[in-house]
Amino acid sequence: MTLQQIRIFLAIVDSGFNITQAADRVHATQPGLSKQLKQLEDHLGLSLVQRKSKSLTGLTPAGEVLLPHARTMVREAGNILELARNWRGSTHGALRIGATHAQARYVLPEMVQKLRTQMPEVSIDLRPGEPDEILELLRKNDIDLAVLSHSSDAWPDSYVLPAYHWRMRGLVPIEHPLASLQRAVKVSDLAQYPIVTYNSARNPGSSLRATFALEGIVPDLACTTRDADSIKAYVKAGLGVGVLSEMAVEVSDYDHLHALDLGSLFPRYTSFVILRRGEVPPKFVRSFIALLAPHYHAHPIALGLDRPEVFAVQVPDWRPAP
Amino acid sequence: MTLQQIRIFLAIVDSGFNITQAADRVHATQPGLSKQLKQLEDHLGLSLVQRKSKSLTGLTPAGEVLLPHARTMVREAGNILELARNWRGSTHGALRIGATHAQARYVLPEMVQKLRTQMPEVSIDLRPGEPDEILELLRKNDIDLAVLSHSSDAWPDSYVLPAYHWRMRGLVPIEHPLASLQRAVKVSDLAQYPIVTYNSARNPGSSLRATFALEGIVPDLACTTRDADSIKAYVKAGLGVGVLSEMAVEVSDYDHLHALDLGSLFPRYTSFVILRRGEVPPKFVRSFIALLAPHYHAHPIALGLDRPEVFAVQVPDWRPAP
DNA sequence: CGCGTTTACGTCGTTCGTAACGATA
């Protein structure tokens, strides 16, 4: 039994049992893979894949049983290589980040900039998307880490690190009555105006609806959109009061807009970094996490990841870049 | 990087950095290993072992870091082979059991007999010993499973399955006054006589001392010994009241001895089966466990062992063979 | 026929064994 044979087995499984396709995935020829698979099978004394005359249709029950062990085996092989790379201090490669729009647009630029300063050889591949798309990319090993604004439902083998807490803020034109309010904003104040916020607020379980419901009010959603840039534009156009994440509020916005503290009205949210569990991340991934969530600096994200518990660290609040 | 290279690396580590010795462990020649280790090292781009001119002294820090990953890698390789063997239903091999004397002498004979009936090709290698010796054998992969009468301090990577609960019993000659006692035995009854029991009772924290201490009594240990056979002999010789595990009481003893129920006086003990965590045991090991602790019949001892929790099963009380 | 797998065959690389050398106590 060879490590290579196991790799080939997994490549075939992951290519949907198409040996030809699996062949270029491992940069080899199709007959080679065919033969190696066969050799593995008779070494083990059983067939791993179902064969319908001359095409592979799926795993045999035995293959199903062996698959996870094969996976951790090649995963560890990868970890060994990765750790060796890290040890030598190599900082080459491409950092592939999956992130929601809010993260990619408002949070990550600062970190990306800093990382590039630290490690100029690292190229950064940023992939915005919806949380479930991003998690799927992460699962398929198409990205190195995910940055999401909510915990979402990460699958069992993900590795979830809380990065920072954040709050919702209100946004109104500077001449708006709420801008000159001398006391803390209340729900009843907001309810006077149409609301401009994220699409997710239409969701019956959204925290915005919940907050309003506490006062027995149904919010007047003037307009909802996917990204904070649009929200700002509509607020500027006078459509109503914007409700968006504090990360999205930039200094340049204060030229035309006034930000309201809604911290006491809405719950505290948390942004997360998500990794594949059990996989040693490349050095630049660890460096990136150190920038985004420095409170893990002393924690063993680096090595092993064997212990899945979320570390008992103090997660900081969001802090805008200076 | 080859699976074989990793195996060789581990063999060298496990032979105390003696390549010559490692060579026969993997049934190969010494120069071969030397070369493979070197190849692995320059493939990884770092040295794994400390070299003092021309002898190996220990691991480098990098080697230290990689070692656990190397271990799980070859462990999974072994698991794959083992699962394949199981799948083919192979029941060959030697079942190596480490057990305390009480287990080996009174409990296991029945199970061994049944296993041999089921799987005549399996040869059984029974190794009696002290709990810590046995656990060490288990750790070093010199036995397949351990059967102990107490939980003891299994090391972190052991896999502990409670097998059955048991009680202490008293043993007296048939003509002894306690034999004709018409009520339940009390500590004060026992205290009337010298006690014959296990060496462990001399231990200040022993449950026998604790039980007596509740009544403010210090037991008169007439004689302590390592195995129950000796206890019986001394009881027959009239040295005192025997206190021993119920498994040690056999029907043939009733010719000359009378057994006392001490269930309410002493705590409930538990016997355990201990395995190496993360390792798929051979089929005959699983069959053996099924005989010794049938309550695990539906539980996935067989596969993976990835989830280390002790299953929430009802552990039965000890039941003598019919 | 196109698609995909298997079989056949040749070559190159790699592993592993034997033998000799080197270094250390």
Next chain:
DNA sequence: TATCGTTACGAACGACGTAAACGCG
């Protein structure tokens, strides 16, 4: 000088690529 690791060299095996055959839709 005994012990252990490294180097040198050769043989054999095995992996992998090319080419061709085979089955199925």
